[in-house]
Amino acid sequence: MSEPVTGISRDDVVHLAGLARIDLSDAELDHLAAELPAILEHVASVQQVAGDDVPAMSHPVPVDNVFRDDVVRPSLAPEDALAAAPASDQQRFLVPKILGEG
Amino acid sequence: MSTETLVPFDEALTRYDPVMGLEIHIELNTATKMFCGCPTEFGAEPNTQVCPVCLALPGALPVVNAKAVESAIRMGLALNCEIAEWCRFARKNYFYPDMPKNFQTSQYDEPIAFDGWVDVEVDGETFRIEIERAHMEEDTGKALHVGGSTGRIHGADFSLVDYNRAGIPLIEIVTRTIEVPPEKAPAVARAYVSYVRDLIGGLGVSDVRMDQGSLRADVNLSLKPRGSDVLGTRSETKNVNSFRSVERAVRYEISRHAGILDAGGKVVQETRHFQEDTGTTLSGREKSDADDYRYFPEPDLAPVSPSREWVEELRATLPEPPAVRRARLQADWGFSDLDMRDTIGAGALDLIVATVEAGTTPQAAKKWWLGEMARRANESGQDIDTLGITPQQVAEIQALIDAGRINDKLARSVFDGVIAGEGTAEEVVVARGLEVVSDDGALGAAVDRAIEGDPDAAAKIRAGNLGVAGALIGAVMKEMRGQADAGRVRELILEKLA
């Protein structure tokens, strides 16, 4: 957990860019392959400050069980829902063709 | 398209052992979505049940639906699971427009329920299915693929997305590896899905309709060469929309995997889509780097830590366990073990319960569901509960028989009419003119003609040989086009020939 990141390869950057659907040029890949390890090293030094006795935190305040009653609230009018969409058709969001499946 | 070499199922089982895993997604029937107050009605106009939260507009804050958590806990308890003392939601990150957020809110390594089991029965034998986990997540939107030649994803020019379903509470139930005697694997898979449907349906937390997608099953399957400990590569078959299809999908994948392995090939780890019309599966998408979902705890939702008191309160609301209920029903109905086995095998237990509640005797309810309805389901390749006939309607038709207005044979025609949407049983009887002729004048005339037409038989009956009465009854029934009470016809014949 608190092991400092030792390095990130150029292949790792290619993989991450793929996951994020970001098209990077060779020059950008070279640049990031050098820059990302530096950033991670910074974070690693912060991790070292917190010892093993400090648990990782996903939430800023320790509050559990924030619930809502199962009561219907008004939805948006479809024209409002679609207003911010770059394109729509048949009261649906129109998106470019999908290659992979979810 | 299909270059696959299939090995016949029985032959495949001589060399390989199937290893299965089943994933069932159940849409809860809460009034609102998992994280927002949008309604969840099925079949609403597109994008009329969406809000800033489920459209992921900037600044929107999701809040967990208490009822959905309650339902998840009750489901977990019914599945004999442990309920987590503390758990979180997680973001499952992927790029696909069925979720506007670019992630699906799910649970990762901290499911709300885990380590459960259910016992399912096949041909009188009990199989324990272990449940690895049941976790909370949200359903996705529905994409319509437009353009291209087939309307399928490949070749589509663009997609139209409706987010009404996005955010509806979903519980995913995941089994541990299922290894049963190879020949039983398809039936056990079906029995498990059917059992879970009945179990969850009994909790009242979901409509559990496979045909409407509120219960969806994925079948994961791999083969192990007999005597080997090495697990094969598994395929994940989706789009399995009926109990019957679960069974067929398992059979098909066993044949397909065996074909690949026999030829010295390698099974590809991929998603496959079940084809209802052919009973085959088609390749969907290969597992790849893109399946790195980079789960991380959802920072916008507070963790869930159900108190032990709450869990026990919910446990007390669970209905009678299925095995106890079955034993009680069997005793109440006076069914034999075989009757009961057939009832469960046909998925007709709840249908018979409802038919009996509507006033039919258990024997008559069994006769219709396990006879006529099971036959129709078989012929049309449907599940018995999607034939378009309800227990209430079966009870109405049986009431018409009990009142002597139709007979069993005419009832079949009434079923045709009701299923075809011609109205109530009563309306179909009138519109199709199916009522039995109870007017003794008309029947008497037909009996007279039958006696004239077959003097031989008449003479034998006069001489006391009642065994030939059937011939005359048959002639009368034919003339009345089946619309007569055969018992009454027999009485009239015997009276006239006494």
Ligand SMILES: [Zn+2]
């Ligand atoms: Zn919403």
